[in-house]
Amino acid sequence: KPELVPIIADRAHAHGLRVSGHVPAFMSARQFVEGGADEIQHLNFIVLNFLFPEVKETRNRDRFIKVAERAREFTPDKPEVREFIDFLRQHHTVLDPTMNAYEALFCGDPSATTPGLEEIVPRFPPQVRRAMRSGALEVPPDKQTAYHDAFPTMLRLLKAIYDAGVTIIPGTDALPGYTLHHELELYVRAGIAPAEVLRMATWTPALVMGVDKERGVIAPGKLADMILVDGDPTKNIGDLSKITTVIKGGKVYDPKAIEKQAAIRAAGAQPRKRGTPNIVQSSLRRKENQRSGRLIHAHTSARSRSVCQKSKQSRMFKDRDIGQRHNRCRYIRNFGRPAFRTAFPKFFEVLNYFFFNVLARGIRSLRI
Incomplete structure (x- = not known):
């Protein structure tokens, strides 16, 4: 209930905790921040702020469909958009945009792999591949232009929020690790420099969570939790996926060995081909099983x-x-x-x- 947000926020702040999450139904993002929220999850709630009170119920798919249909109306040059972005900056609101979710919803194919993971998902076990469909929205024939323009508009909105000085921390709401790399690539596509994107993914979360004294940067006295990559992600953010070594808690891990234990094929490896089934052998095996079943049944009856x-x-x-x-x-x-x-x-x-x-x-x- 919206009326509970100020009560929850006061109690959380009294215990040194932060308030972060979705904007509750029947409440705008502005009201959520005014009620004491420190962070907003998902960029679609920023767009929904401009659709309130027309769109109040956000516990259903309207929180995606209405954004897909109307996002292009709220470009960063609109006065109401600029005013609200400044409102977020003044209240020191943190934003976790999860851009990969909207690329999948607005630009994907419902029967295809989530955009950005086309080279990764085929390496996963079959049961994981089936779960990695994009879940894209079905585009009505008369809304194709609106859906097509929705995600580019949200990328421009993200860049405007960053330029205004609003704190952004990367999140995915999806497959850990692999999806985060693509999330950072989307920030670069929005126009943010790769070096700044790396800072947003490392130092900024440590500051927000209050653990910057021990995490966030590679420096003497900090925890040595880090990865080694084959490339320079400050120039090409895609090099983040070329991880050669992981150091965590004082231990060194080989990513290839970890993926092998998780039944994930190595990059570039071809899937094992199954032979053509022998119909005659299958028929004989089935008859043998049936015969064994009758013998077992007879033994049980005796x-x-x-x-x-x-x-x-x-x-x-x-x-x-x-x-x-x-x-x-x-x-x-x-x-x-x-x-x-x-x-x-x-x-x-x-x-x-x-x-x-x-x-x-x-x-x-x-x-x-």
């Missing part, structure tokens, strides 16, 4: 008959000894098909209790 005979013999016992009754209970518990006993163990437990505690007592009382 075993059940044997247990049944033991059960009949146990019912001939007239000894009222508790141990003997327990023996009869054991025979009955083993009676029946194994698959049925496995599926309904509680049923047989109750059945045993009924026969040998309730019914047996009634029979004994009649004999007496």
